[in-house]
Amino acid sequence: MLTVAYIGFGNSVCEYHLPYVDERKDFIKVKYIYRREEDRVGDIEREEWYPEINFTSDLDQVMQDENVNLIVVNTPNQFHTYYSKLALNNGKNVLCEKPFAETPQEAREVFELAKEKGLYAFSNQNRRYDADMRTLRKVIESDVLGDIVEVESHYDYFRPEHAQNYIGFEKISGVGVHPLDQIVSLFGVPKRVVYDCRSIANPGKADDYYDFDMFYNRFKAVVKTNYYVKLEYPRFIAHGTKGSFIMPQLGHNSDVIRKPGRIKLEKTEHPEDLWGTLSYINEKGEDITCKIPVEQNDYGQIYNNINDVIENGAEKIVKDEEIIAVLEIVENGIQAAKEAE
DSSP states (O other): OEEEEEEOOOHHIIIIIHHHHHTTTTTEEEEEEEOOHHHHTTOOGGGGGOTTSEEESOHHHHHTOTTOOEEEEOSOGGGHHHHHHHHHHTTOEEEEOSSSOSSHHHHHHHHHHHHHHTOOEEEOOGGGGOHHHHHHHHHHHTTTTOSEEEEEEEOOOBOHHHHHHOOBSOHIIIIIHHHHHHHHHHHOSOSEEEEEEEOSSSTTTBOOEEEEEEEOSSOEEEEEEOTBOSSOOOSEEEEESSEEEEEOOOOOGGGOOOOSSOOOOOOOOOOGGGSEEEEEEOTTSOEEEEEEOOOOOOTTHHHHHHHHHHHHOOOOSSOHHHHHHHHHHHHHHHHHHHHOO
């Protein structure tokens, strides 16, 4: 049984964690949510949505509770490593939000500490289980495309005003880390990466445009985000020696407006115009073109794996070396953006 305590109570806890945990009460209990007292001022109403959870500003109470065996770190990025190490040093397994750490070296330190303590550190790369990503994975793993030649991942916006006013280097680590991890989850760590990371409006001062060319054996994957895309690209484009697959955009999570109150999961039935399009030559030499229904997203798969790892010694789905490799790509991309002209 996972007995969980969350550090932090941002929107991602309410939207991407607790609804999926609610569906797994047979092996998960949320006992605490820790919040600093100053963060609770004027924001107590949301706590009332979860009467079964103990909200506390006493971190020692959480860390010293012997029943808690998983700490979920959901804080601003700069505190991820601090709280992950604190949890491990108090004998707790840890699940940390993305990015797992601010640098690859920090990630290595957390993994080494977990190994030393006989515990586990997990990264919440839940976007591996997006509906569009699960649909792409299903098609690729079916082998109907033959040997993969090229895959493109586009996570674009049309927000020119935002891009023009944005100064900073948090886009790659905050947004880009997800599609980078998705590609690594499909194909592993690339042999080589070519970086085009910059800002259109503020070169050398921001990282809101990025294009990663990730090279594998005889094929490449492109991960790209651009804040000046008025007409949408497909979310994914995949070409193989036997066919092609196009997956439309399903919209950005950040565009969803939630009503106040506890979020309950509902099955999403995507209309056929948002289904993927698959065209390939089958084993009989026939030319087949068909629509592929959109899979359901399920961010709770991360918790399924965590429970299986802790209780049964299963293998981690999100592997340590994958996390470090993605963080290295992120670090190199940010450096490229800083040096862009």
